[in-house]
Each structure stands twice: as C-alpha cells, then as structure tokens.
Amino acid sequence: MKLYDPTVAAAEYDHHRAPPxxxxxxxxxxxxxxxxxxxxPLLTETARVLQKRYGGRVLELAHKKNASAPAPTETLTGxxxxxxxxxxxxxx
Amino acid sequence: xxxxxxxxxxxxxxxxxxxxxxRGWTDxxxxxxxxxxxxxxxxxxxxxxxETVIAHHxxxxxELTVQAAAVNAVMAGCLPDYFPVVIAAFEAMNKxxxxxxxxxxxxxxxxxxxxxxxxxxxxxxxxxxVNLFGPGNRANATIxxxxxxxxLNVFRMTPGISDKSTQGNPGKFSFCIAERADRLPWPRxxxxxxYPDGVSSVTVFAGAGFCNVENHGxxxxxxxLMTMADAxxxxxxxxxxxxxxxxxxxxxxxxxxxxxxRQEVQSFLFEQAKRTPDDMKHIGKFVPSEYxxxxxxxxxxxxxxxxxxxxxxxxxxxxxxxFIPSWSRSRGSITQHQAIGVCIDx
Numbered sequence: 001m002k003l004y005d006p007t008v009a010a011a012e013y014d015h016h017r018a019p020p021x022x023x024x025x026x027x028x029x030x031x032x033x034x035x036x037x038x039x040x041p042l043l044t045e046t047a048r049v050l051q052k053r054y055g056g057r058v059l060e061l062a063h064k065k066n067a068s069a070p071a072p073t074e075t076l077t078g079x080x081x082x083x084x085x086x087x088x089x090x091x092x
Numbered sequence: 093x094x095x096x097x098x099x100x101x102x103x104x105x106x107x108x109x110x111x112x113x114x115r116g117w118t119d120x121x122x123x124x125x126x127x128x129x130x131x132x133x134x135x136x137x138x139x140x141x142x143e144t145v146i147a148h149h150x151x152x153x154x155e156l157t158v159q160a161a162a163v164n165a166v167m168a169g170c171l172p173d174y175f176p177v178v179i180a181a182f183e184a185m186n187k188x189x190x191x192x193x194x195x196x197x198x199x200x201x202x203x204x205x206x207x208x209x210x211x212x213x214x215x216x217x218x219x220x221x222v223n224l225f226g227p228g229n230r231a232n233a234t235i236x237x238x239x240x241x242x243x244l245n246v247f248r249m250t251p252g253i254s255d256k257s258t259q260g261n262p263g264k265f266s267f268c269i270a271e272r273a274d275r276l277p278w279p280r281x282x283x284x285x286x287y288p289d290g291v292s293s294v295t296v297f298a299g300a301g302f303c304n305v306e307n308h309g310x311x312x313x314x315x316x317l318m319t320m321a322d323a324x325x326x327x328x329x330x331x332x333x334x335x336x337x338x339x340x341x342x343x344x345x346x347x348x349x350x351x352x353x354r355q356e357v358q359s360f361l362f363e364q365a366k367r368t369p370d371d372m373k374h375i376g377k378f379v380p381s382e383y384x385x386x387x388x389x390x391x392x393x394x395x396x397x398x399x400x401x402x403x404x405x406x407x408x409x410x411x412x413x414x415f416i417p418s419w420s421r422s423r424g425s426i427t428q429h430q431a432i433g434v435c436i437d438x
Contacts, residue, residue, distance in 0.1 A: 002128040004096040006117050006163040006245040011153025037379070041217045066424045068194025070151050 021085055024054040029068055030083030031059060032075070034067040039090040046087055095143055096159050098128065112167070119240055119265060123167035133161035146179055147186035149247050151193055156246050163240075164245055168238035173216045174231050176433035177294055178238045181206050184430035185239075185295040195298035195425040196249045201257035202419030204239055205336060206268040207403060208414055209281035210292025213270040213431050220272035222407035224338070225364035225414065227304060231283035236266030260418040261301050269405055276404045277348025284354070285429050292432045297401065298425035299334050299416040303329070307343070310413040313350045316343045316413075317357065321364035323415045324393045324400075327375050330367055333384050333418030334399040334427055337361065340413045344404040358397040366390040382422070401427060 021027060029041045029050060040061060047058045059082055064071050071088075079086060101111050108125035112118055124130070135142055135158060142159035149155070158179070165178050185192040185204060195202045213220055219229035227233060243249040251257070255262070273280055282293040303326075307319040316339075324335055339347065347357060372378035372391050383391055394400060406412065419425050 001101050001108055001125070002109070003099045003101055003108065004126045004127055004128060004131045004159070004163045005099060005249075006096070006167055006241065008096075008154060008157070008160050008246050010273065011155070013153065066191070066194070066422070068198055068424050069191050 024050065024056070024085075025086035028056055028082065029056065029058045030086035031061045032071060032079065032080045032086055033061055033063045034075045034089045035063055035065075036067050036090050039067075042090050043087055058089040073079075095157070096131075101125075117241075117245055119237065119244060123241070123263070124169050126163045126166045126313075128195065130158070130166045131162050132176050134165050134170070134172050136161060138162070138179060147182040148310045149193060150188075154249070156242060156249050160246050161242060162417040164241040165234075166237040168241050169230065169234040171216075171230070171234075174235050174238075175202055176285075177206075177208060177212065177216070177231075177235050178242075180294045180430040180432040181235070181239055181296055181338045182242065183297075184294060184428040187428045189426035190296060190298070190428045191425045192243075192298075193247075193249075196243055197254055197256060197367050197421045198420055198424070199256050199258045200420035201259050201261045201264075202298040202425070203261045203263035203267045205263060205297045205416060206236060206239065207271060207281060207297070207336070207401075208235075208268070208292065208382050208432070209271040209273075209295070209403075210432070211290060213273070218270035220270035220405050224272075224405045224407075225267075227291075232268050232270065233266050236263075236268030236281065239268070240264060240266065248299055261299075263299060263302070267299060269290045269338070271403050272341065272405045275344055275396035275408075277352075278354040278402075281401075281403055281429070287431050287436065288391040288426050291434055291436070293429050294432055295401065295427060295429040297334070297416070297427045298419035299336060300329075300419055301417070303415040303417065305316065306411060306414050310343070310411065311346060313347050313352050314360075316346050318364060319359050320413060320415060321361050324361065324365035324417075325367055327367070327371075327377065329415075329417040330365070330372075330377075330391065330393050331418065331421045332395060332423055333421065334394055334401070334402045335361075335418065336403075336414075336416040338403055338416070340406040340410055341404060341408050342411050343413045354402050355397070357402050358400045361400050361402075362392060362394060362397040363392040395423075398411075
C-alpha cells in the first residue's frame with residue numbers, strides 16, 4: 001500500500017546570527033513593542049536603564065500590529081540600519 | 093513547491109492506521125490512511141495542479157499545497173465532494189487579517205469555526221439542523237477535522253510546542269457548521285457577502301469555547317436578544333473581539349415573526365452587550381486604550397454592530413442558541429469568507 005505523507009518540507013532560509021556586539025557602550029538602542037499589556041513601559045524602562053549605564057541613543061518606540069503576527073518586513077528593514085541592537089517582545 | 097513524499101507499507105489496513113500513529117500524523121483519533129488512489133481522487137475535485145500553494149505560514153514559511161490538503165482531507169475522512177470546502181476554508185484563513193498562526197498558537201485556545209452557506213450545504217448533505225455543533229454528520233465532522241489535521245501536519249501547530257493553548261477547545265478537533273437556510277428570516281450569509289447567485293461560501297472565525305444561550309420563556313425579540321447580549325457581555329468574554337451568534341430556529345422565528353432585520357438584531361446586540369467602565373475596573377479588565385478605541389460611554393463587545401455575525405442553525409425544538417466568542421481579548425483575528433469551488437476574481 002502506498003501512503004502519501006501529510007507533512008511538507010520546511011522552507012529553506014538563509015538565516016544566520018548577527019555577529020555579537022563587542023560592547024554596549026554608546027550603542028544605539030531600537031525598541032519594538034508587541035503591544036502586549038505593559039510591553040511599552042517595560043521596553044522604555046529597560047532602555048532607560050541601559051542608556052544610563054552605557055550611554056548611547058534610544059530610538060523612538062516602534063510597534064508591531066499585534067502580538068501574534070510577525071513584524072512586517074518593512075518595520076525590520078527600517079529599524080535594522082538605524083540601531084546597533086533591538087529589544088523586543090514581552091510575555092504577559 | 094512541496095510535493096508529498098510517499099511511504100510503502102504492507103497491505104494491512106490496521107497496520108497502516110498504526111503506522112499513521114507512529115509517524116505522529118493524527119489528532120489523537122485514528123485516521124484514514126492516506127492511500128494514493130484516495131488522495132488522487134480527492135485532488136480530482138480541484139482544477140489546479142497539485143503543487144499549487146493554497147496557504148502560507150507567515151512565520152515558518154511552510155506552505156499548504158493542493159496535494160498536501162488532499163492527503164490530510166483523506167486522513168480526516170472527507171469524501172472528494174467535500175474538498176472544495178476545505179480548500180476555500182484555507183484560502184479564507186490565508187488572508188492576512190485572519191492570522192491563523194496567531195489564533196492557533198495563542199494561549200487563548202481558539203479554533204477556526206467554519207460556517208458554510210449556500211447550495212453546497214445540500215449538495216454535500218451537510219447538517220444545519222439537530223445537533224448542529226455535535227457529532228453525526230460526515231461532512232461537518234470531517235471538513236472541520238481536515239482543517240485541524242492540516243494545521244497539525246502541514247503547519248506544525250503542535251500542542252505544547254507551537255500551539256500553546258492554555259486549555260484548548262473541543263472545536264480543535266472539528267468546528268464546522270452549516271447555515272440553516274429554511275429557518276433563516278434573513279438573506280443567507282453568502283448573499284450578505286455579495287457572492288453571485290448560486291455561489292456558496294465558507295466563513296472562518298477564530299472561535300473560543302461554545303456558549304449555550306438558553307431561554308424557553310421568551311416570546312418577544314427583546315427577550316431573546318437580551319438573553320444573548322447578557323452572554324456576550326459576561327466578564328469572561330467581553331472584549332473588543334468579534335462575535336458569532338447562531339440562533340436556534342425557535343429563537344429565530346420570534347425575531348422573524350416580528351420582522352426584525354439582521355441589521356436591527358446586530359445593532360440591538362451591540363447596544364446591549366456592554367459593561368460600565370466601573371464594572372470593568374472592578375474586575376481588573378479595564379484597558380484605557382481599548383475603551384478609547386470604542387469611543388462609547390460604556391464598554392461594549394466588539395467595535396460596532398457589524399462585528400456580530402448573526403445566523404441560524406440547529407434543530408426545530410429548543411430555545412437553545414449559541415454565542416461563540418472570539419479568540420482572546422482583542423482584534424488579532426478578523427473574520428474572513430471565501431467562495432467555494434469557484435474563483436470570483438479569475
């Protein structure tokens with residue numbers, strides 16, 4: 001008996017990790033909120049603590065449309081060249 | 093492009109069922125082994141090539157092809173005549189505002205509710221009557237089950253891994269109903285959705301748990317509707333989310349005999365399904381941004397009357413209607429619909 005497999009092969013992506021930051025000193029911080037309850041104050045306060053400790057600049061808070069959908073490509077490609085690292089997401 | 097691989101197994105049906113279990117291809121219940129000739133018969137109902145992509149997972153890139161859908165539809169127990177409904181359901185779920193990934197993965201535990209409207213209901217002998225949400229009809233049961241098997245097998249929405257439902261929902265096995273046209277005092281959903289004459293539709297809604305709304309004493313529209321509005325506004329359900337309301341024929345007759353239009357029913361429900369801001373603060377669910385977004389004095393369910401889908405289904409006897417709340421708290425999934433078996437834009 002010949003059975004067809006109900007699963008499909010995973011998509012192939014050329015994903016790789018970004019090189020680690022050598023230092024946080026003076027680095028520009030990006031913030032991407034997932035709009036979960038309290039995500040915005042959590043992210044801004046975290047950035048404030050990091051900025052106080054290491055200096056640098058904090059970008060204006062960006063938002064996903066909703067917590068459960070992937071961030072739009074244009075949001076990510078817009079943020080990537082503007083910051084050295086990005087803080088995102090929160091649970092609830 | 094993903095074309096299904098095949099497995100040669102002994103000609104032993106029970107062993108093939110066990111093989112499907114061993115491969116992790118089931119929803120916990122036994123499946124019909126996806127034997128090649130049955131899969132090919134299923135695909136005959138779809139005019140497009142097997143590799144045609146029907147839906148795409150936005151986070152993982154996994155793709156549902158016609159062939160993968162057919163394999164899972166066979167496993168669910170679908171007859172080939174049901175296949176266009178399965179395909180249309182995923183075309184609807186693939187529309188970005190439905191967010192099938194989020195509504196499946198979330199702790200909220202929703203399941204895609206399918207509401208089939210139009211001539212296809214009788215063509216494939218779907219149940220729109222007695223025991224509407226329960227077992228007993230092959231089309232209802234297996235179309236809904238095929239949706240779940242596709243989410244499990246193709247999109248890998250695995251419980252505990254990528255499906256984090258806190259408590260889940262019995263509709264995650266199967267959640268598919270048909271609209272009862274012969275007891276509907278309003279145009280059918282497929283007509284409201286402005287499909288051409290003769291075209292059926294499937295509506296998809298990320299539904300949380302089913303809420304039975306009982307009133308055997310009501311004989312006025314306001315009594316039926318206040319009972320429903322109370323269920324819609326219960327503290328555990330009230331949110332900015334959309335709603336599905338399925339009136340039983342008894343309740344629908346009370347509304348129809350008084351000549352209430354569907355729009356009047358929707359408006360009444362939206363107006364009455366509400367809590368005061370103080371109520372919401374008292375129980376800790378007041379969210380200022382949501383309240384401001386509604387722009388109402390009280391905190392209502394949904395954003396407007398059109399957020400409440402109203403239809404009819406179930407057996408002739410009984411003052412039992414149903415309210416199905418939306419997934420989770422807000423607007424993460426928006427109801428979608430799709431023509432069945434035809435391409436309207438082609």
